[in-house]
Structure formats: structure tokens, C-alpha cells
Amino acid sequence: MSNKPSIPKGTRDFSPIEMARRNYIFDVIKKTYKKYGFQQIETPAMENLSTLVGTGGDESDKLIFKILNSGDYLAKADEKALQEKNANGLTKSIAEKALHYDLTVPFARYVVQNQNDITFPFRRFQIQPVWRADRPQRGRYREFYQCDADIIGSDSLLNEVDLIKIIDDVFTELFQGKLNYTVSVNNRKILQGIVESVGEQDKFEQIVVAIDKLDKIGIEKVIKELNDIGLSEKSVLSLMDLLAVTKGSSNLYEMALTQLEFLSQKINNTINGQKGIEELEFVFEKIQQLGLKTAHVKFDPTLARGLGYYTGTIIEVKVANFPSICGGGRYDDLTGKFGLKNVSGVGISFGADRIYDVLLDNNLYPEFKGDSTQVLFVNFGEKEQDYCLPLLFQLRDAGINAEIYPDKVKLQKQMTFANNKAINYVVIVGSDEMETGKLTVKNMETGTQEALTISELIEKCIN
Amino acid sequence: MSNKPSIPKGTRDFSPIEMARRNYIFDVIKKTYKKYGFQQIETPAMENLSTLVGTGGDESDKLIFKILNSGDYLAKADEKALQEKNANGLTKSIAEKALHYDLTVPFARYVVQNQNDITFPFRRFQIQPVWRADRPQRGRYREFYQCDADIIGSDSLLNEVDLIKIIDDVFTELFQGKLNYTVSVNNRKILQGIVESVGEQDKFEQIVVAIDKLDKIGIEKVIKELNDIGLSEKSVLSLMDLLAVTKGSSNLYEMALTQLEFLSQKINNTINGQKGIEELEFVFEKIQQLGLKTAHVKFDPTLARGLGYYTGTIIEVKVANFPSICGGGRYDDLTGKFGLKNVSGVGISFGADRIYDVLLDNNLYPEFKGDSTQVLFVNFGEKEQDYCLPLLFQLRDAGINAEIYPDKVKLQKQMTFANNKAINYVVIVGSDEMETGKLTVKNMETGTQEALTISELIEKCIN
Numbered sequence: 001m002s003n004k005p006s007i008p009k010g011t012r013d014f015s016p017i018e019m020a021r022r023n024y025i026f027d028v029i030k031k032t033y034k035k036y037g038f039q040q041i042e043t044p045a046m047e048n049l050s051t052l053v054g055t056g057g058d059e060s061d062k063l064i065f066k067i068l069n070s071g072d073y074l075a076k077a078d079e080k081a082l083q084e085k086n087a088n089g090l091t092k093s094i095a096e097k098a099l100h101y102d103l104t105v106p107f108a109r110y111v112v113q114n115q116n117d118i119t120f121p122f123r124r125f126q127i128q129p130v131w132r133a134d135r136p137q138r139g140r141y142r143e144f145y146q147c148d149a150d151i152i153g154s155d156s157l158l159n160e161v162d163l164i165k166i167i168d169d170v171f172t173e174l175f176q177g178k179l180n181y182t183v184s185v186n187n188r189k190i191l192q193g194i195v196e197s198v199g200e201q202d203k204f205e206q207i208v209v210a211i212d213k214l215d216k217i218g219i220e221k222v223i224k225e226l227n228d229i230g231l232s233e234k235s236v237l238s239l240m241d242l243l244a245v246t247k248g249s250s251n252l253y254e255m256a257l258t259q260l261e262f263l264s265q266k267i268n269n270t271i272n273g274q275k276g277i278e279e280l281e282f283v284f285e286k287i288q289q290l291g292l293k294t295a296h297v298k299f300d301p302t303l304a305r306g307l308g309y310y311t312g313t314i315i316e317v318k319v320a321n322f323p324s325i326c327g328g329g330r331y332d333d334l335t336g337k338f339g340l341k342n343v344s345g346v347g348i349s350f351g352a353d354r355i356y357d358v359l360l361d362n363n364l365y366p367e368f369k370g371d372s373t374q375v376l377f378v379n380f381g382e383k384e385q386d387y388c389l390p391l392l393f394q395l396r397d398a399g400i401n402a403e404i405y406p407d408k409v410k411l412q413k414q415m416t417f418a419n420n421k422a423i424n425y426v427v428i429v430g431s432d433e434m435e436t437g438k439l440t441v442k443n444m445e446t447g448t449q450e451a452l453t454i455s456e457l458i459e460k461c462i463n
Numbered sequence: 464m465s466n467k468p469s470i471p472k473g474t475r476d477f478s479p480i481e482m483a484r485r486n487y488i489f490d491v492i493k494k495t496y497k498k499y500g501f502q503q504i505e506t507p508a509m510e511n512l513s514t515l516v517g518t519g520g521d522e523s524d525k526l527i528f529k530i531l532n533s534g535d536y537l538a539k540a541d542e543k544a545l546q547e548k549n550a551n552g553l554t555k556s557i558a559e560k561a562l563h564y565d566l567t568v569p570f571a572r573y574v575v576q577n578q579n580d581i582t583f584p585f586r587r588f589q590i591q592p593v594w595r596a597d598r599p600q601r602g603r604y605r606e607f608y609q610c611d612a613d614i615i616g617s618d619s620l621l622n623e624v625d626l627i628k629i630i631d632d633v634f635t636e637l638f639q640g641k642l643n644y645t646v647s648v649n650n651r652k653i654l655q656g657i658v659e660s661v662g663e664q665d666k667f668e669q670i671v672v673a674i675d676k677l678d679k680i681g682i683e684k685v686i687k688e689l690n691d692i693g694l695s696e697k698s699v700l701s702l703m704d705l706l707a708v709t710k711g712s713s714n715l716y717e718m719a720l721t722q723l724e725f726l727s728q729k730i731n732n733t734i735n736g737q738k739g740i741e742e743l744e745f746v747f748e749k750i751q752q753l754g755l756k757t758a759h760v761k762f763d764p765t766l767a768r769g770l771g772y773y774t775g776t777i778i779e780v781k782v783a784n785f786p787s788i789c790g791g792g793r794y795d796d797l798t799g800k801f802g803l804k805n806v807s808g809v810g811i812s813f814g815a816d817r818i819y820d821v822l823l824d825n826n827l828y829p830e831f832k833g834d835s836t837q838v839l840f841v842n843f844g845e846k847e848q849d850y851c852l853p854l855l856f857q858l859r860d861a862g863i864n865a866e867i868y869p870d871k872v873k874l875q876k877q878m879t880f881a882n883n884k885a886i887n888y889v890v891i892v893g894s895d896e897m898e899t900g901k902l903t904v905k906n907m908e909t910g911t912q913e914a915l916t917i918s919e920l921i922e923k924c925i926n
Contacts, residue, residue: 004576004801004802005575005801005802006511006576007507008507008510008511011508011509013504013505013506013507013577014505015504015577015580016502016503016587020503023503034834035864036865037865037884040482041476041477041478041482042476044474044476045474046528051468051470065509065531066530067528068528068557071550074548074553075548075550077548086537087536087538096471097471099508109468113467119883119884121870121880124479143507154869154870158848158852159869290853290856338468372500373500376500389621389749389753390753393628393753396632399498400498402498402499402500403625406622407617416582417582417584
């Protein structure tokens with residue numbers, strides 16, 4: 001093989017600097033999750049195909065990467081499907097395993113499988129890659145990381161409050177107050193109430209699909225779509241009227257509460273609507289009492305986040321010019337598929353890859369000096385090398401990242417190496433230095449040199 | 464689906480306590496790698512199948528998990544293979560991608576693909592899962608983690624010295640001096656010299672395969688195998704004599720050097736043998752000068768580590784009653800397959816899963832208190848909850864992991880929750896506490912209670 005090697009479409013390598021940035025994001029999210037009492041778990045990349053299919057609908061099933069059985073996989077292949085060259089029909093008989101396409105379904109499977117060992121309410125977080133056979137495009141990958149936190153086994157709306165506070169904490173730290181972001185909140189029951197109050201509950205799912213597109217295609221096209229579904233002009237107008245709750249004060253919590261109050265009067269004839277409004281009022285009141293650091297939180301009755309499995313609160317976080325960077329909500333029956341009924345959960349997921357791009361575009365990464373090599377000893381040959389080796393290990397034993405250039409090559413090449421690797425200090429040891437015990441230490445940022453003992457150098461690096 | 468859900472054979476879920484233990488191992492390894500100037504990269508889980516096959520031989524190819532192409536994968540299937548139900552022949556045409564089975568081949572591919580952006584010598588580390596369609600058994604999984612460090616683009620034996628020092632640093636920290644372990648070192652060229660000196664270089668590979676089994680099947684069966692290969696009795700005796708270098712002092716470095724000296728006299732008629740001995744002498748001399756903290760290092764001329772791609776130094780780490788927990792060596796032409804010739808590399812890989820078991824069996828894990836929730840507020844109802852919420856967030860903003868029980872349930876249930884989650888302090892707030900502002904704080908380990916203000920509690924948790 002002499003072709004230039006490549007990687008599959010939609011996948012990526014991560015270089016050292018990219019890893020440092022990613023780890024920075026993961027560390028902020030992990031630390032925050034732990035602060036809120038969440039515990040980390042991991043599930044295998046591979047699940048049984050039967051665990052994954054039929055959870056998110058046919059479209060989702062197509063996105064699942066299947067793993068070919070090992071050995072003579074054709075021996076047990078579905079004969080009829082094979083004859084008819086029916087790929088869809090054949091798959092199940094030649095691929096028992098598949099890569100998970102999200103972390104929610106594996107988590108539901110985990111909860112059911114380990115229900116006797118778990119203390120509920122269970123706060124778990126999970127940061128792992130997921131795989132989707134999606135068409136790759138800018139910002140959409142076939143292998144990407146999700147950072148999920150869920151609370152399972154508690155109906156309390158305090159969990160929703162915690163999740164919004166987590167979002168506030170994470171983006172306050174990552175954005176350092178330099179970037180505006182909006183946390184939109186809705187409740188699936190309010191959407192139901194709105195649709196019921198205009199008497200179109202039979203078309204609920206289609207209406208939600210249409211409303212979900214408001215951001216993307218604009219109000220006129222949504223109205224056309226609603227007409228196409230078969231809604232009367234009166235219904236469409238009432239619907240649009242109810243969704244257009246724009247009144248309110250300039251304080252966002254108060255505005256949200258005013259909007260909810262306004263909407264309440266219109267849909268108080270529906271049980272779902274009233275329940276949804278009560279739930280959201282509780283969340284907004286608590287958030288108002290506790291305060292937020294940098295998040296702009298708002299009530300958005302048009303927020304649907306697809307059909308999915310949400311049954312209560314829905315949350316979505318956006319910054320300008322980017323798709324959603326975090327989202328989540330409450331679901332009432334996630335584990336039902338695996339035989340455990342009536343367990344309510346609520347969770348959020350940070351999109352690490354999009355957050356990565358947001359921070360890069362807005363120049364919000366800190367410097368990662370401590371992560372790479374701090375000190376390089378140049379290599380002038382055997383004698384100098386033998387003098388430097390014990391000093392090198394003194395630095396390392398003091399916890400300082402250090403190395404010696406392993407080969408005796410031109411100084412210029414060694415200095416270029418130090419530059420490219422963004423090393424802070426280069427130690428130059430020749431016959432003078434070996435005689436005096438004072439090392440020549442070059443600061444690579446300022447270009448200045450000074451003579452230091454090894455102890456002085458250690459002190460310099462640690463402070 | 465109402466069956467109890469399960470996961471594929473040979474894969475595992477990791478619970479919170481298992482995650483804490485694994486992260487502890489990863490953190491020690493990561494920190495040490497960084498101390499030696501290694502930088503982290505990640506490569507995708509999926510590679511093109513053509514990148515992976517033909518690198519480790521036919522047996523390795525069978526261990527690769529292939530990923531079924533998306534969509535109508537039968538449309539482009541190899542018609543002949545399909546007709547003949549030849550699974551082996553069909554695979555390439557229906558599965559273009561596969562899961563990597565180690566981190567070395569993806570790294571070689573990465574180096575070639577990014578050669579213009581990399582500053583050599585390149586010290587990289589990589590900690591990721593790998594997948595192998597192996598028969599699962601105790602201690603052998605189909606999905607497991609590797610922790611690799613390699614230096615590529617330098618022939619210097621100082622790199623070998625660094626790797627042995629890394630092994631010493633990692634196991635000194637993980638084993639805390641409470642567990643003996645041996646670092647066996649050999650050089651592939653010494654093996655070649657030995658075989659050449661008995662005039663059996665034509666059978667080198669078969670001889671290495673036989674010698675590699677010494678540990679497993681014992682000397683008599685190895686001798687039988689050598690006879691079966693067609694070695695004369697004289698050759699076998701000479702071979703066994705050369706491999707049995709047991710003379711030497713009780714100091715391990717000196718013993719190794721004595722053994723090397725002894726062997727040198729016997730195989731100094733072979734260029735490979737002399738070269739291998741010179742290389743190992745350099746490594747042992749440097750290690751002797753620098754010293755080791757806890758590692759017992761020894762020269763083992765029978766160490767082969769399979770046929771693999773090693774061409775120089777070979778390293779293997781063992782503790783009693785376990786298979787190898789770390790291994791590695793030097794390879795001269797890893798990137799050749801991808802069109803980049805003459806780039807030498809040397810590396811090691813820690814087996815995180817085996818190290819996990821070693822630490823567990825020997826009771827060597829530290830307590831992971833800081834990782835989980837430190838403080839739980841019990842929930843007596845709405846009024847108490849509203850009083851506690853701002854206090855809860857004071858703790859969190861001080862960096863303390865804390866939560867409130869989200870629902871008003873029996874105290875007993877909340878205390879059981881705290882116990883199961885190994886929470887340090889439980890805060891009990893009733894009407895008395897709300898009046899005085901002094902919280903009742905129960906130490907869950909000692910069972911004692913005290914009355915503390917929120918500031919006093921914060922101080923207690925931080926210290």
C-alpha cells in the first residue's frame with residue numbers, strides 16, 4: 001500500500017493542541033457535574049443491535065453503524081434476504097452488534113440491567129463518543145462526543161432547576177462572560193395545551209413537527225405547512241396568537257412569568273396546559289430566587305426539540321451563528337422498552353464538538369502551558385548528556401514536565417524543536433556550565449538568558 | 464422487548480466506583496507521560512479496513528471487527544463471493560470500515576498522514592479503547608483500554624531509558640512500594656545473535672515462537688518443539704546454554720551487565736549479537752547511574768514477546784499471578800506500510816484492565832472521597848427546601864460537591880441514600896435550624912452531629 005493513508009469520512013484525528021482544548025472543555029463539564037452530585041459511568045461502544053433499534057424510529061435506525069458478526073457470518077444469514085439481495089432484511093442475521101448512536105439508550109439499558117444495585121434517584125454523567133451514519137458536513141461528524149447528565153427516579157422539578165444552574169455554571173466558566181447565550185425553556189405539556197385549546201389535538205405530532213421549524217424556515221412557511229396539514233384558518237390564527245407571547249418586562253425571569261400568566265388565561269381549559277404552566281412557573285420562580293451568573297433564560301412556547309421522547313420540560317441553549325450547543329428535557333418512560341415502567345428522568349447533553357468551535361471562533365481558550373513540556377535540555381554529546389541526565393530527573397521528580405533532546409544534532413534543529421513544541425525554557429549545558437554548576441537557561445518567550453542552579457530552575461518552573 | 468437487557472459478550476459497563484478506580488489509573492499514567500514530554504493525541508475508533516488489514520498477519524485480521532456499510536450495502540457486494548457464500552471473500556465489498564484493534568497502527572497512519580505538521584522526534588501518548596473479536600475469557604475482553612506512549616523519529620537509546628523510568632514512576636505510585644514487580648528487558652538482535660551463533664538463522668522465526676513459550680509450557684516441551692522444527696541435538700544444547708545466563712551478582716543492574724558480558728563472549732562472532740549487547744549495555748548502565756525507585760529490572764534473553772514488529776529492545780513488566788501488565792519495544796519500520804520509510808520508533812503500552820485487577824486484588828486503591836458528593840441536604844418539605852437551596856449553592860460555588868434530596872420522602876430513605884452514595888455529611892434543617900441559622904450536620908462516618916453555620920460547614924469541607 002503506497003497511497004497516502006486517510007481516515008473514514010466524518011471522522012477526525014485530534015492533534016496535541018486539539019486534545020488540550022477538548023480536555024479543557026470536558027474537565028469544566030465534569031467538574032460541574034460532580035459539584036451537583038452526578039457520578040460518572042461508561043457503557044461499551046458496542047450494544048446488541050436489538051437494544052438500539054426501534055427506540056428512535058426508522059430514521060434513527062438507519063443512522064446506526066452495524067458490526068459484522070465474526071467468523072463465517074454467512075452460515076447463519078437469512079437465506080431469503082440473501083437470495084433477494086435485500087440488504088435491510090439481511091442485516092439482523094449477519095450483524096448482532098452495533099455502535100451506540102447516543103448515550104441515552106445505553107443509559108436506559110444500564111439502569112434496567114443494574115436496577116438492584118443503583119440507589120435512586122440516580123444522578124449519572126457520561127462522556128463518550130457516539131457514532132451516526134449521517135451525511136457528513138461542516139460541524140456534523142460520524143463520530144463525536146456527547147456529555148450527558150441525567151437524574152432518573154425523581155419527579156421533582158428541583159432537578160430541572162439544577163440542570164439550568166449547571167448550564168449557567170459551565171458556560172460562565174467557558175465563556176468568561178464574554179459571549180451571550182440564551183437558555184430557552186418550554187414544557188411539552190404547554191404545547192399540548194395550546195394545541196388542545198384550538199381543538200386540534202388529533203394533529204398534535206404534525207403540528208409540533210411544523211412548529212419545530214419556525215427558526216429554520218420562518219413563520220410564513222410554517223403557516224403554509226399548517227394549512228397543508230388541514231388546519232382551518234381560524235385554528236392557525238389562534239395557534240399563532242398563543243405562540244406569540246412577546247409581552248413582558250425587561251427582566252427575563254419576570255418576563256417569563258408574565259408570559260406564563262398570560263398564556264395560562266388562554267389555555268386554562270386544558271389539564272395539560274395548566275399542568276405545564278404550573279411546572280414551568282415553579283422552575284422560573286426558583287431560578288429567579290437563586291439567580292443566574294451569566295445565562296439569559298427565557299420561556300419559548302415554540303421550542304419543541306423534535307418529537308423525541310420528551311414529556312415535560314424542554315431546554316435548549318444557543319449562541320449567535322451556531323446550532324444548539326446544549327439541550328435536554330424530561331421524559332416519563334425511558335426505561336419502559338427494557339421492562340422497567342414508570343421511571344421518570346430528566347437530563348441534558350452538552351455538544352462538545354460545537355462548543356469546541358464556539359470557543360475557537362471567539363478566541364476563548366486559555367493558554368495550555370502546563371500541559372506540554374516546560375523544560376528542554378539540549379544535547380551536545382555524550383559527556384554533556386551524562387551531566388544533564390540526573391538534573392533532568394530532578395526536574396521530573398519535582399513534577400515538572402521536562403525532556404532532553406535524545407540525539408546530538410545541530411543546536412539550530414534543537415531550538416526549532418523547542419519552538420514548535422512551545423517549550424518554555426531551554427537549558428544549555430557546555431563545558432563552562434559543567435564546571436560552574438550554573439546552567440544557562442533560555443526563556444523561549446522573551447529570548448533572555450540567565451545562569452541558574454538546578455534548584456533555582458525548579459523554583460522558577462513551579463512558581 | 465421485555466427480556467432483561469444485556470450487553471455483548473466480552474464488553475463491560477463501568478459503575479461509578481469502577482470509573483473512579485479506572486480514572487485514577489489513567490490519571491497516574493497521563494501525568495507521568497506528560498512529565499516525560501509526551502503529548503496526547505486521539506484517532507477515530509473507525510479506520511478504513513485497508514489501513515488495518517495485513518499489518519499483524521492473518522490471525523490479527525480475523526480479530527478485526529468490521530463495520531457494515533450503510534444503506535443498500537448489497538448493491539456493491541462481490542457477486543461471486545455472494546453466490547459461493549464465501550464470507551471471507553465478501554467482507555471487503557460490504558465493509559469498508561473497521562474498529563481499530565490496537566493504537567499502534569492508527570498512530571503509524573497518523574504520523575504518515577500528518578508528517579508535515581509533526582516536529583520529530585515526536586513523543587505522543589494515546590489512551591483509548593480498542594476492540595478485538597477474541598474469544599472472551601477471564602481477564603480478556605473484546606473492548607478494553609490501551610495506554611500507549613511512543614517516541615518516533617529518534618534512534619537514541621535514551622528513549623529506552625526514559626520508558627523504563629516511566630514504568631518505574633508509574634508502578635511506584637500505583638503500587639506504593641507494597642508489591643514487587645519485574646521489568647524484563649531483552650533485545651531482538653541478541654536473540655538473532657544467539658540463533659546465528661548456533662548456525663540456525665534459517666529457522667529464526669520458528670525458534671523465537673518456541674522460546675516465547677518457555678514461561679507457559681516449560682523447558683522440556685520447548686526442547687521437544689525445537690527438535691520437531693529440525694534442530695540438531697547439539698544446536699538445541701548450545702541454544703539452551705546461551706539462553707541460561709543465570710550467573711551474576713545480587714544487584715540486578717550489575718547482574719544484567721555481568722550476564723551481558725558473559726553472553727558477549729559467546730556470540731561476539733555475530734554482528735547482530737554484538738550490536739544487541741552494546742545497546743542493552745548502554746541502557747543498563749544508564750539505568751544503574753540514574754537508579755530506579757521500586758522496579759526490579761533484569762536482562763532476560765528468552766524474552767521474545769511474539770514475532771510482532773520489534774527489531775531492537777523488548778520490555779515486559781510482570782507481577783506474580785498475572786499476565787504481563789505493560790510491554791513494548793523498538794521497531795524500525797512501523798510507518799513503511801503507509802509509504803514513509805526508515806523511521807524508527809520505540810514505545811510501551813500499559814494494560815489498564817489488568818492493572819485494575821492487580822490493584823483490586825492487592826487492595827491498593829486509595830479512597831475516592833473527593834470524587835463523589837460531600838454534602839447532602841435532607842428534604843423535609845417546601846419551606847425547609849426553600850431555606851436550604853441558597854445554602855446548597857453557596858457550597859457548590861465554593862467548589863464543594865453537594866446536593867439536596869429532590870423529593871420529600873421519609874428521613875430513613877434519605878439517610879439510606881446518603882449511606883449508599885458514601886456521602887460525608889448530611890445537613891438536617893428543621894424549624895429550629897431555620898430560626899438559629901445553625902445547621903445540624905451529621906458526620907456519616909463517625910455518626911456524630913454538630914451545629915454549624917454555612918461558613919463553618921464550607922470550611923470543614925474544604926480542609
